[in-house]
Amino acid sequence: MTVNEQLALFEGAPSTSAKRRSTGKLSADLPSPGGAVPNAPLVPIKRPAGMPAGCRWHEVDTPLQTIGFMLRTSRRKTIGLTITDDGLMVTTPAWVPQKQLADVVRSKAPWILRKLQALHERQQHLATAQACWQDGGKFPYLGVYVRLAIRPEIGSAQFKGNVDQPSGRDILALPLQADSSMDRVRERVYTWLQRRALDLFDSRLQHYCRLSGTTLRGWRLASPNARWGSCSSDGRIMLNWRLIHFPSDVVDYVVAHEVAHLRHMNHGPQFWREVGRLHPGYAQARQALKPHHPGSLPLL
Ligand SMILES: [Zn+2]
Numbered sequence: 001m002t003v004n005e006q007l008a009l010f011e012g013a014p015s016t017s018a019k020r021r022s023t024g025k026l027s028a029d030l031p032s033p034g035g036a037v038p039n040a041p042l043v044p045i046k047r048p049a050g051m052p053a054g055c056r057w058h059e060v061d062t063p064l065q066t067i068g069f070m071l072r073t074s075r076r077k078t079i080g081l082t083i084t085d086d087g088l089m090v091t092t093p094a095w096v097p098q099k100q101l102a103d104v105v106r107s108k109a110p111w112i113l114r115k116l117q118a119l120h121e122r123q124q125h126l127a128t129a130q131a132c133w134q135d136g137g138k139f140p141y142l143g144v145y146v147r148l149a150i151r152p153e154i155g156s157a158q159f160k161g162n163v164d165q166p167s168g169r170d171i172l173a174l175p176l177q178a179d180s181s182m183d184r185v186r187e188r189v190y191t192w193l194q195r196r197a198l199d200l201f202d203s204r205l206q207h208y209c210r211l212s213g214t215t216l217r218g219w220r221l222a223s224p225n226a227r228w229g230s231c232s233s234d235g236r237i238m239l240n241w242r243l244i245h246f247p248s249d250v251v252d253y254v255v256a257h258e259v260a261h262l263r264h265m266n267h268g269p270q271f272w273r274e275v276g277r278l279h280p281g282y283a284q285a286r287q288a289l290k291p292h293h294p295g296s297l298p299l300l
Helices: 016-022 098-107 109-132 182-212 241-245 248-261 269-278 282-289
Strands: 005-008 056-061 066-074 080-084 087-093 138-141 144-150 158-160 171-174 218-222 229-231 236-240
Touching: 056 098, 066 098, 066 109, 080 109, 087 098, 087 109, 098 109, 138 182, 138 241, 144 182, 171 182, 182 218, 182 236, 182 241, 182 248, 182 269, 229 248, 236 241, 236 248, 241 248, 248 269, 248 282, 269 282
Parallel strands: 066 087, 144 171, 218 236
Antiparallel strands: 005 080, 056 066, 080 087, 138 144, 158 171, 229 236
């Protein structure tokens, strides 16, 4: 399931494009945060710096606040609202008059603002987490915070602790100059984490494929902002490297989930039975992953 949460309007009318877009996206379910909007402060809405092709910026006044969004016309038959990482995207058939479009946005304003507020909070998490990229800072690795040390005198990155079962006392020492920028430090930590993710996910994939008696055609590491993992119908698995931030139980759940798709390309009862067979304690891990957005660092 993607994080682009969609609301199809004109119930009863076929919302073909929304349905088509969601099929084949097989991954752990993502959260849809609840919460009421009344009396809430204004939700910050920003026009994205680079507007996607074919979109224009549009604003509608609602009783709650002005809602700005990206507007795109398409051949679909219904008006579609999607929350993307850039904010609200409204897709509308060309024949819909402005007034009708404004009415729809007004009637859905509580839903839109709730989703935009959740998006804003996830992005805030990302921003605060970035403050840690310095000597003495911390970053999440397999469910614990590991401390960073900048050591110009060492030749290569060194992990002090048990790299497979880290504890909060562990340190990652990086061979960087003392005045390295946070961007540089973050880049080095990401490189290290991605290498760890490659090794660990590969061995977990082998493990679950053996357990399930299936053969993996291939897999890759990626960093999509909307998915933790996926499995294509030709038997290839994608895993989001950011899973390496989470406890190994959560990594195992996502790996087992995607491996179970090698047998069942759906989320039906047989699929979940297979997940349960591969990773009996998966429900708890699934729950732990729910509040997290793949585009941000988890706050553990
Ligand atoms: Zn799935």
